[in-house]
Amino acid sequence: MSHPxxxxxxxxxxxxxxxAASALALGDRAQAQDAPPLEEYTPEYLSAAEWAFVMAxxxxxxxxxxxGPGAIETRVPVFIDLQLAGDFGNAADLYMEGPFKPDAPxxxxxxxxxxxxxxxxxxxxxxDAACTDEYGNVFADLDPTQxxxxxSALEEGPSTSGNTPDMAEDAGGGAPNTDxxxxxxxxxxxxxxxxxxxQNTKEGYFADPMYGGNADMAAWSYxxxxxxxxxxxxxxxxxxxxxxxxxxxxxxxx
Amino acid sequence: MKTFLxxxxxxxxxxxxxxxxFIFWPVSRSAPTQVAANAPEPAxxxxxxxxxxxxxxxxxxxxxxxxxxxxxxxxxxxxxxSANITPDxxxxxxxxxxxxxxxxxxxxxxEEGHHLYPAMPYTNYRGLTETDIAGLYHYFIExxxxxxxxxxxxxxxxxxxxxxxxxAWKWVAMPDVGFASGxxxxxPIERGAYLVEGPGxxxxxxxxxxxxxxxxxxxxxxxxxxxxxxxxGWTAPALRGExxxxxGWTAEEVAQILGTGRNAHAAINGEMAxxxxxxxxxxxxxxxxxxxxxxxxLDGNGANRGQEQGTPSGGLAERLLDDPATQTERILASADPxxxxxARLYLDxxxxxxxxxxxxxxxxxxxxxxxxxxxxxxxTGLISMILHGGALPSTEARPYALRMPGxxxxxxxxxxxxxxxxxxxxxxxxxxxxxxxxxxxxxRSEEGG
Numbered sequence: 001m002s003h004p005x006x007x008x009x010x011x012x013x014x015x016x017x018x019x020a021a022s023a024l025a026l027g028d029r030a031q032a033q034d035a036p037p038l039e040e041y042t043p044e045y046l047s048a049a050e051w052a053f054v055m056a057x058x059x060x061x062x063x064x065x066x067x068g069p070g071a072i073e074t075r076v077p078v079f080i081d082l083q084l085a086g087d088f089g090n091a092a093d094l095y096m097e098g099p100f101k102p103d104a105p106x107x108x109x110x111x112x113x114x115x116x117x118x119x120x121x122x123x124x125x126x127x128d129a130a131c132t133d134e135y136g137n138v139f140a141d142l143d144p145t146q147x148x149x150x151x152s153a154l155e156e157g158p159s160t161s162g163n164t165p166d167m168a169e170d171a172g173g174g175a176p177n178t179d180x181x182x183x184x185x186x187x188x189x190x191x192x193x194x195x196x197x198x199q200n201t202k203e204g205y206f207a208d209p210m211y212g213g214n215a216d217m218a219a220w221s222y223x224x225x226x227x228x229x230x231x232x233x234x235x236x237x238x239x240x241x242x243x244x245x246x247x248x249x250x251x252x253x254x
Numbered sequence: 255m256k257t258f259l260x261x262x263x264x265x266x267x268x269x270x271x272x273x274x275x276f277i278f279w280p281v282s283r284s285a286p287t288q289v290a291a292n293a294p295e296p297a298x299x300x301x302x303x304x305x306x307x308x309x310x311x312x313x314x315x316x317x318x319x320x321x322x323x324x325x326x327x328x329x330x331x332x333x334x335x336s337a338n339i340t341p342d343x344x345x346x347x348x349x350x351x352x353x354x355x356x357x358x359x360x361x362x363x364x365e366e367g368h369h370l371y372p373a374m375p376y377t378n379y380r381g382l383t384e385t386d387i388a389g390l391y392h393y394f395i396e397x398x399x400x401x402x403x404x405x406x407x408x409x410x411x412x413x414x415x416x417x418x419x420x421x422a423w424k425w426v427a428m429p430d431v432g433f434a435s436g437x438x439x440x441x442p443i444e445r446g447a448y449l450v451e452g453p454g455x456x457x458x459x460x461x462x463x464x465x466x467x468x469x470x471x472x473x474x475x476x477x478x479x480x481x482x483x484x485x486x487g488w489t490a491p492a493l494r495g496e497x498x499x500x501x502g503w504t505a506e507e508v509a510q511i512l513g514t515g516r517n518a519h520a521a522i523n524g525e526m527a528x529x530x531x532x533x534x535x536x537x538x539x540x541x542x543x544x545x546x547x548x549x550x551x552l553d554g555n556g557a558n559r560g561q562e563q564g565t566p567s568g569g570l571a572e573r574l575l576d577d578p579a580t581q582t583e584r585i586l587a588s589a590d591p592x593x594x595x596x597a598r599l600y601l602d603x604x605x606x607x608x609x610x611x612x613x614x615x616x617x618x619x620x621x622x623x624x625x626x627x628x629x630x631x632x633x634t635g636l637i638s639m640i641l642h643g644g645a646l647p648s649t650e651a652r653p654y655a656l657r658m659p660g661x662x663x664x665x666x667x668x669x670x671x672x673x674x675x676x677x678x679x680x681x682x683x684x685x686x687x688x689x690x691x692x693x694x695x696x697x698r699s700e701e702g703g
Contacts, residue, residue, distance in 0.1 A: 231605030234587045244589045247602045251664035 035215070041078055044085035045117060052140035053124045054080055054197075060147050061201045068222035071201055079204030079213030089117030102188035112189045116196055123186055123193035127154070130184035154184065154194040208249045217254035220246040227254075277418040281367045283357040284431045286384055290438050293385040300393030303386045306453040306541075307379070308533035309394075312336045321394070322346070322403040327373045328486045330467065332410035334373045342400035355391045360431055362424060369420035371408070372427065377469060378455035380429055383437045386453055427468040442540070446548025447474060449541060454533075459483050459490040459525065474552060482631075488524050488638075489630030494552035499626030501555055508546035513537070514617075515647040521620035521656075523627070524635060527647040535649040582680040586610035596676025599669055603661055612681045618656065623681035633674055633689045637697050640670050662698060667691040 035041075043051045054077045064070030071077070083089055100113040112119060128138040131150060135142055139150060186193060204213030206220070208228065214220065220227050227246030235242050245254045293299075304310070313336045315324040323338035323346075341348040347355070347365070354365040362369060362376035370376065413419060437448035450456045451473050460480045462470045470478030482492030491499035500508055503519065510517040512534040515527065522530050537545065550556055585597050587610045593601075601610075604622075608614045612623035622628050627635045638644075643660035646652075665673065671691040678685035 229602050229606065231601055231610075232589065234610060235589065242589060243591055244601070245591075249664075251602065251661075251669075253602070 035075070035078075038072065038075060038077070041081075043081045045089060046081050046084065046120075049128065049138065049140075050121065050124045051077065051081070053128065053138070054120075056140040056142075056147060057151065057197060058201045058204070060144060060151055061198060062205055069218040071205060073215065074205055074213055074218050075215040076201055076204035076213045079207065079211055080200045082212045083200060083203075084117040084120055089115060089120075091115035091117075102191070110192060112192060114189050119190055119193050119196060123190045126186055126190065127184045150184070151194075154186075155198075209252070210249055217246045217248055217252070221254055276421065281361070281363055281369070281421075283353060283361050283363060284380075286356065287431065289384040289388075292438065293383075294389075296385075296388040296392035297396070299385065299389035300391075300397055302536070302538075303389035303453070304393050305533050305536040306386065306449060307382075307390060308454070308529055309339065309390075310532040311528040312373070313339050314532075319401045319403065321398060322401040322405075324403060324405040326406075329371070329373055331414040332408065334371050334408045334410070335405045336373070338401065338403050338405055339394055340398050340401040340403075341395050342402050345402050345404045346400060347394060348400055350395065352388065352391050355395070356387050359387060359390070362420070362428075369417045369424070371417075371420065372423070372467060375455040375458040377427055377429060378452065378458055378472065380431050381437075381448070381452035381472075383448075383452075385438070423466065423468075426466060429472045442544040442547045443551060445541065446544035446546070449537075449545050450548055451479075454545065456480065456493070459485050460493050474548075480552065484632055485525060487632055487634040489627070489632050489635055490525070491626035491630065493549055493555075495554040497626075497629075498552075498554040500549060503550060503555070505543060505546040505550045508549055509539075509542040512545065513542050514649050514652040516617045516620075516652060516656075518616040519621050520625065521644075521646050523639065523644040523646070527645070530649060531647040535647075535651065580611075580681050583611045594676070596672045597680075599665070599673040600676060600680070603664065603673070607658075617652075622677060623683065625683075628677050629683050629685040631685075633678070633685075633687075633693065634697065636674050636677065637670060637689065637694050638700070640665070640674060641694070641698060642700070667694040667698065670694040 038055075046054060055072070058071035058076045058080070062071040062074075062076065064072055087093060094110070094115075096113070096115070098113065100111050101108070102111045102113070104111045114122065124139075127150065131137060131139045131142060131146075135146055139147060142150070204211070206225075207213055209215060209217055217227060224242065225246055226232055226242060226244060228249045229244070229247045232242055247253050310320060312325055312327060313321045313323050315322070315336075318324055319340070321339050323336045325336045327334045327336060338346040340346040343349050347358075350358075350365050354363075357363040358365075358370060358374070358376070359379045359382060360376055362372065362374060364370060408415065437445070437452065439445050439448075457469055457472060457479055460483055462478055462481060462483050464470065470476070470481070473479060480493040481495050482497060483490045491497070493500055499520070503517075507517045507519065511520060511522060512530060514535070515522040515530045534542070534545075582597070585593050586601055586605060589601070600608075607619040608622050609619075612621060614621050627639065630636065639658065641660055641662040643658040645658075646654075646656045648655040661670070668691045671689045671694050674689040674694075677683065678687075678689070
């Protein structure tokens, strides 16, 4: 689940370093999934406004104009919607009996009484309201520069559970970070939103395509990951590109 | 005309009388053979004798009480249900005398003298020593608690439901009573011969059968004995001769797979897993080695043959440093996108555990190069293993029932057929014939082992 340590990797930094120019040669079976185009996708959980937010936010977190595929081409929003509709969104595997202390230091782990799905819902509503106040439009309708400003503010907000530099110092039991005021009016119950969004975007980008994201294994092809083949021991240590594209858990090739 | 009718009538009467005699002539049970001087007490020996004879595998239904019978045994002519052999007086063998019990084991007769179907391996048990028979009798009558369990009636069509017909079958099929050489001999080869040919009844599955279901030989001196058989579509591999599954294995390796279910070459699966679980893992170290030495001494086996084929070198790293030994290995190791589809399917699905050299990993992932299940005459076992996976038997020495997953969800019928066909001629494998997608489709719905 959303845990501060997941955010310690900068979002694109490690991608460039390991990128292998693997041709995106689609096998016959990679096409077999018959997924509708993203514009025609009917979300399982997200409302139309929430869907628009997630589409816009993930497109800024992993943009499409970089060297590799972006969150939109890899259908990351579909992954997030399906996860929120399922056990992850419903906190099926989390202890949810309380006591909850949402304004506790981040070192005490997730403290929200809300499920991840509820956190998305509550946070998107407030952020859109704040964006309307500030810019006159909901997040999805802002221009990319404004969207980046909003996301940066969320990331750096005093209580967006995270990798802020003073976290390490707080580990000894100090108690700043508990004033309950966050950027865009996010209450402490919702403070995990940004870390969740980034984490889920990465997961949707790199998880097996069976979960809705990483369409056509494009993210794997981009970084040269051979997927669920697990059979390339002869290539370990060789200074050359591995010739075969990835294979998914369900046996498709890209 | 009158004379002709008279003769005809006489012939009919003679025929009817002969048939009635054939049906109703009392059966006789073989007399006991000599008891060995140093025989252990039945009370001490009973459970071990039960393990040697592997009664549990057939006489325990899946999920049922031990030895309460009811396990369906598929035969070419229909389904036979194994008997309840707990001492329950009504549904089991309670009240049977030792003579009646011996009759079931070596003459194939129940306590009332009815013929038993040869699903019961009495043709193999005919070699049992009196010591083992007495031990078994003690175990099943004295040690075991009675379990009331009425087993289903056999599902056999006429004429196979007429037990009296088995008298003729026995004339053809039955070997001599008693074991020729020393069952209690200190010579491991002789002791091994007794265990394999007698109580172990290995030949019942690992020997071919003719159209009358008669086993082709009962001892090592019979050429057909242990040259491989087929049960329910699965190949029980040859244990001797040109196609021997254990060619090149050492006696220690044979002992290891019988005692633990796995060794450097292979992993036990299918019906044989029951044998390891219920029987061979309980053999004493001496008996296990006796069985193994006897088996590796049969023609076609022995360590020398293994050297000709090239035994696998040690660890993974060492193997990977070696030059690719075969064309198959080179193709797989190349990771060339243009490789044949069967090789590509292997790389995408199998290579992570069985590796590009098909040698797997000792005692964990079995060798596919040279594997008897891969090259079996009937590809049924191979197809089933790809579709449904399989589990190693859990033994006391190696309790973890390591599982291979099935690939039914991941591979189409065509892909399984292509992969299986590839495997059958990959590396040193030399099975003939390609596997058809239709054969895969037929097995897709069946349960895995």
